[in-house]
Amino acid sequence: MRKIQFLFISLVLLSSTAGAQNASSFKLLDTVDHDTSYFTQGLEVSDGLMFESAGGYGESRVRKYRPDGDTTILEQPIADEFFAEGLTVFDGELYLLTWQKGTAFVIDPVDLEIRREYAYEGEGWGLASNGMQLIMSDGSDTIYFRNPETFKVEREIQVRSGPHSVRRINELEFAQGFIWANIWHAPVIVKINPSTGNVTDYYDFSELVSKHSAGNDESVLNGIAYDANQKAFWVTGKLWSKRYLVKFE
Ligand SMILES: [Ca+2]
Numbered sequence: 008m009r010k011i012q013f014l015f016i017s018l019v020l021l022s023s024t025a026g027a028q029n030a031s032s033f034k035l036l037d038t039v040d041h042d043t044s045y046f047t048q049g050l051e052v053s054d055g056l057m058f059e060s061a062g063g064y065g066e067s068r069v070r071k072y073r074p075d076g077d078t079t080i081l082e083q084p085i086a087d088e089f090f091a092e093g094l095t096v097f098d099g100e101l102y103l104l105t106w107q108k109g110t111a112f113v114i115d116p117v118d119l120e121i122r123r124e125y126a127y128e129g130e131g132w133g134l135a136s137n138g139m140q141l142i143m144s145d146g147s148d149t150i151y152f153r154n155p156e157t158f159k160v161e162r163e164i165q166v167r168s169g170p171h172s173v174r175r176i177n178e179l180e181f182a183q184g185f186i187w188a189n190i191w192h193a194p195v196i197v198k199i200n201p202s203t204g205n206v207t208d209y210y211d212f213s214e215l216v217s218k219h220s221a222g223n224d225e226s227v228l229n230g231i232a233y234d235a236n237q238k239a240f241w242v243t244g245k246l247w248s249k250r251y252l253v254k255f256e
Contacts, residue, residue, distance in 0.1 A: 030195075030211035036239055037252035040077040045070075046245045049094025049103070049134060049178060050230035056080075057232065057241070058116065060094040060103055067091035069103060069119055074234055074241060077250070083119035085112070093134030093178060095141065097155045102141060104131030111158060125158035133179035133188065137201065142181055148172040150179070150186065150204065164204035166197070173197065173206060180240065182233035187240065187255075189229045196231060196242065198255070210255060212242070219247040 041047075049060040057074045061067060067085035072078055085091045090106040100122070101114035111125040133144040140152040140161060152162040166173040166188070175191040185207070186199040194216040198208040212228050220226045223246065230243040234252070243250040 031198075031208040032256045033210050034254045034256065035251060036237070036254055039075060039250050039252075041243050041247050041250040042077055042079070043246050043248050046225075047178075047230040047243055047247070048092045048245075050232040050241060050243065051095050051101075051180075052232045052234045052236075052241065053096040053116065055236060056116070058094060058096065058101060059230070060085075060091045062090050062092060062106065062245075064088070064090055067105075069094065069101070069114060071116070071119065074237075081119055083114075092131045093143065095134045095136045095179075097136040097138075097141060102134060102136075102155070104134050104143065106131055127153075127158055132191075133177050135179035135181040135186065137181045142179055142186060142201075144176040144179055144188070146175055146177070146191065148174045148176060150176060150188075150199070164199075164201070166199055166204045166206065168197075168206040168209075178229045178231055180231045180233050182240070187231050187233075189227075189231060191229075192227050194228055196228070196255075208255070215242075215251065216244065219244050219249070 045061045046063050048062040051058045056071050058071050060069050065087045070079045070082035092104040092106050094103050103112045112121045113123045130145045132146045135142040141155050143151045148166045150164050151160045176188050177191045178189040180187040186201050188197050194213040196210045197206045216228050226246045228244045232241045239252050239254045
């Protein structure tokens, strides 16, 4: 019940504030299969390959495959004590957060082996990159910009929709000059101005969520990756059977 209430509040919050009065529209371009064993935490397209992380203790792993299908090319487990979270590519390497262990792994995209690691304070949720910095969420309304060589926080923004803070910012993507974000347990994707933290648009995915979330409260919308070849975004959810290519308008 608490989650339904939160969902309601988040929609009211987003729809009632200046700058994001109504949901913006998106076009559904393609639908492909998605591995229903993947509790999707991070989704990223790089050099024509899709990289995905799955969470869960003893179930965390990273895999790569082609964006147009779901045949895994390579998969590597993450050690049992870590709960894998956001995943992104920076300068030809994968960066993977873990939820509550304060450890970020740097992974070789060729063999998916861990090359080195960083320590950070607080929780790790979503991760993206603007090509210069890593962009990270921690489940609050704050988005951190970190130096990829030191993992130090260089800047932070607070996500706002009008006067309201937007919390539970989860999986992230940076594309077309904006941050795109999932919000944990809300059926929406928000478009965020990376300078101000202001939500400029939001997109209602409740129709897809209702198809995939039946019977499992935690099968939430999560996973957004910009596909430069398609000039569109792949979106999915935790344990979803499908992944969708969408164009935001
Ligand atoms: Ca992403």
